[in-house]
Amino acid sequence: MGTPDFAIPSLRALIESGRDVVGVVTQPDKPKGRGRKLEPPPIKALAERHDIRVLQPAKIKTDQFYKELSELRPDLICVAAYGKILPKNILDLPTTGCINVHASLLPKLRGAAPINWALIRGDTVTGITTMLMDEGMDTGDMLLKRELPIEEDDTAGSLSERLSLIGGELLIETLDALKENKLNPIPQNDDEATYASMLKKEMGRIDWSLPAGELSNFIRGMTPWPGAYMKLEGKLLKIFSAAVSEGSGAPGEALKSEAGELLVATGAGALKLLELQIEGGKRLSADVFLRGRKIGVGTVLGI
Secondary structure (H helix, E strand, O other), X not given: OEOOHHHHHHHHHHHHOOOOOOOEEOOOOXXXXXXXXXXOOHHHHHHXXXXXXXXXXXXXXXXXXXXXXXXXXXXXXXXXOOOOOOOHXXXXXXXXXXXXXXXXXXXOOEEOOHHHHHHHOOOOEEEEEEEEOOOOOOOOOEEEEEEEEOOOOXXXXXHHHHHHHHHHHHHHHHHHHHHOOOOOOEOOOHHHOOEEOOOOHHHHEOOOOOEHHHHHHHHHHOOOOOOEEEEEOOEEEEEEEEEEEOOOOOOOEEEEEEOOEEEEEOOEOEEEEEEEEEOOOOOEEHHHHHHHOOOOOOOEOOO
């Protein structure tokens, strides 16, 4: 059970390991782009290439979906970023249980967006945890863990890609250990738990009163989605990358806007904006962006 690109290495690893994958459950196709053309989840194409049955229920708490899933007679359900909480009757369906590939070192960052929040919080290390699923939000017993250092230039996109590969590897290690009866489930310490809430588009708005370091982490954690943004002359301006720099002024004030360099004051220090995209335009380096659009020194961004 999985939906985005993050889930692909886990499914691929199951297929390549010779496991009998009897079905893939993913979310329904969704309209995208200006033409609102229906686009399938990334995991669906991989499943269909291997002639694996695909189920795409709009709701999973229905008798019809439970019947379809039961007909597959699963020994085990593996979950990687499916995007919906499984009800008890589905958790109890497979004879061996349900195993989740979660993109954090549990019990830290339980929830829907652990990769984004690891960056926003300024963490230097994250990882993958495989766990036995229960009715809670990522509260089940932990099975295996693997750490991954967070690089200074990581975004949520690049970090997700690297973690997804580890997720596929660790899932197979977990299943091998399960088969050999070598797993030792470890209960989570709820007192150490933190929560990674689901992101929404409006959460990407840049607050220039924050320190430059925090804003840099925020931009990395919001890239590529939902995107860190502000307003410039009434238009949405997205920031894809920035670097901490020196400087002071009113939060959001353009301190330098020449020679291909756009420097903006924050609550403490300044940010050098490196990649931008104005509403209706293309993603550009600051150098190219400034050739086509003047931003005067003293202009306050974000209004």
